[in-house]
Amino acid sequence: MFITFEGAEGSGKTTQIQLLADALRLRGIDVATTREPGGTRIGDGIRSLLLDLTHTEISPRTETLLFQAARAQLVDEVILPALAAGRVVLCDRYVDSTLAYQGYGRGQPLDALRALGAYATRQLTPTLTIYLDIDVVAGLARKRTGAAAEWNRMENLEIEFHRRVRAGYLAMAAQEPARWLVLDAAQSIDAIHLAIRTQVLELLGKSS
Numbered sequence: 001m002f003i004t005f006e007g008a009e010g011s012g013k014t015t016q017i018q019l020l021a022d023a024l025r026l027r028g029i030d031v032a033t034t035r036e037p038g039g040t041r042i043g044d045g046i047r048s049l050l051l052d053l054t055h056t057e058i059s060p061r062t063e064t065l066l067f068q069a070a071r072a073q074l075v076d077e078v079i080l081p082a083l084a085a086g087r088v089v090l091c092d093r094y095v096d097s098t099l100a101y102q103g104y105g106r107g108q109p110l111d112a113l114r115a116l117g118a119y120a121t122r123q124l125t126p127t128l129t130i131y132l133d134i135d136v137v138a139g140l141a142r143k144r145t146g147a148a149a150e151w152n153r154m155e156n157l158e159i160e161f162h163r164r165v166r167a168g169y170l171a172m173a174a175q176e177p178a179r180w181l182v183l184d185a186a187q188s189i190d191a192i193h194l195a196i197r198t199q200v201l202e203l204l205g206k207s208s
Contacts, residue, residue, distance in 0.1 A: 002083060002124065003200065004094040007132035008166055010142030011185040012192065016132065017090050019193045020200060024088060027206060032082040035092035037070035040077045046070040060106040064113065067098050072120040079124065088204070095121055096129060096172060104168025105161050126179065128203060130196055131169055134185035136162040 003020075005013045021031045037047040046066050049055060058066075071094070082089045095117040103110045134142075136159060173180035181199050183192055 001088045001127045001204065002079065002091070003088065003128045003130065004091045004096065004126040005130050005132070006093060006096050006100070006169060007185060008134055008136055008139040008162060008169075010139030011132035011134045012189065013092050013132055015189060016130070016192055016196055017092055019189070020196055021090055023193075023197050024200070027201075029204070029206075030085075030087045031090060032078070032087045033090045033092075034074060034078050036074060036094060036097065037067055039074045039091075040070075042073045043070040046073075060102060060108055063106070064098060064102045064108060064116065067102070068116050068120040071095065071098075071117075075121050075124060080122070091126075094126060094129070096169070099172060100165045100168040104171070105157075105165040128181060128200065129173075129179050130181045130183065130199075131173055132183055132185040132192070133166070133170070136166055138186070 005017055007013050017033055021033050024031045036043075037050055038044045046069060050058070050063065050066050050070075074091075079089050079091065098117060099110060099113055102108050103113045140159075140162065170182070173182050181196070183195055185192065
């Protein structure tokens, strides 16, 4: 099973991925966790290029292609082999991030982005996409209080960009409600984890 996590900066994706991975492992389920961009040696190199605060000259098209290149490497090197081995894969961001950030946020054509995403992922679609929704101002404030080294070029963009991204996520979730689980990230960590764990175990045919 392939599960992706999406959300704005400061929404708590990393925390919830770790909690879910721990809960599944306690039940004897083999889990692999990874992230975008990155997760491979090549992907981590691309991540450094993409997120460096000083790389302000990266054009939206270059940005898109770099994200897709890192994604293609991750799918080929990590995700598909893990799925073939029968593991549950939890991924922090996936192709929906490109639609939200480079599509809705940057204003690039969604159809072109979908075609690029299908090629980069070999048309691999998540079983479940968990979206942690948070007000963008609150999310960015959360992120700023964290490790300063993690503040990156995408997070540094204007508030209106992040609002367009959030609107894009909500639009995509409304279009595919069977695949998306939308949760209010302002809830407690435990409440969010319980909702995620319940949904995932149900999909796996396990009791909570």
